[in-house]
Amino acid sequence: MISFVYAQESRGGIGYQNQLPWHLPNDLKFFKETTMGHTMLMGRKTFESMGQRLLPGRKTIVMTRDLNYGKNIEGLTVIHRLEEGLELAKDQELMVIGGADIFKLFLPYADQIIRTLIEREFPSDVFMPAIDETEWQLVKVVAGILDENNTIPHQYEWWERKEYQNHE
Numbered sequence: 001m002i003s004f005v006y007a008q009e010s011r012g013g014i015g016y017q018n019q020l021p022w023h024l025p026n027d028l029k030f031f032k033e034t035t036m037g038h039t040m041l042m043g044r045k046t047f048e049s050m051g052q053r054l055l056p057g058r059k060t061i062v063m064t065r066d067l068n069y070g071k072n073i074e075g076l077t078v079i080h081r082l083e084e085g086l087e088l089a090k091d092q093e094l095m096v097i098g099g100a101d102i103f104k105l106f107l108p109y110a111d112q113i114i115r116t117l118i119e120r121e122f123p124s125d126v127f128m129p130a131i132d133e134t135e136w137q138l139v140k141v142v143a144g145i146l147d148e149n150n151t152i153p154h155q156y157e158w159w160e161r162k163e164y165q166n167h168e
Contacts, residue, residue, distance in 0.1 A: 001093045002086075002109050005034055006128065007116035007154075013124020014100065018049045021122035026150045031097075034114055038095045041085055041106075044069060046098040061088065063102055082106070100126045113159040116144070120152055137162050 044064040144154035
């Protein structure tokens with residue numbers, strides 16, 4: 001199973017200058033709770049934006065064209081082809097967390113989207129395409145809690161592909 005896990009602002013922006021353009025501690029907590037115990041797949045730039053560190057309690061896989069990438073990072077798995085990622089998803093839930101190029105590559109094979117929708121515009125230079133509602137069904141929405149540390153309106157959404165597709 002392949003799940004996408006990401007946050008986007010109201011126009012689809014997911015990043016700005018290789019960082020999240022907003023500060024929302026509740027979303028970081030949600031991301032941690034959602035991905036804990038799972039295998040996360042990301043592109044090289046996303047991994048580098050996280051300081052090239054492995055997140056505790058999760059297996060980290062980086063997809064890159066660089067055949068020598070990550071050899072000195074203990075515990076990191078590096079893949080170079082889509083097929084390698086699809087093979088990994090046969091036996092476990094693979095959580096794809098970015099960036100935009102990796103999302104585009106895996107979108108035809110994704111089964112679920114777990115999205116935090118930030119209900120405000122932020123400067124962005126990386127965007128997700130709009131969710132195609134002919135292919136995806138919104139199955140759950142939870143409003144984000146606002147407080148002194150989380151002042152940006154947001155909601156958590158779970159989308160499922162409308163029709164099961166055999167990915168083999």
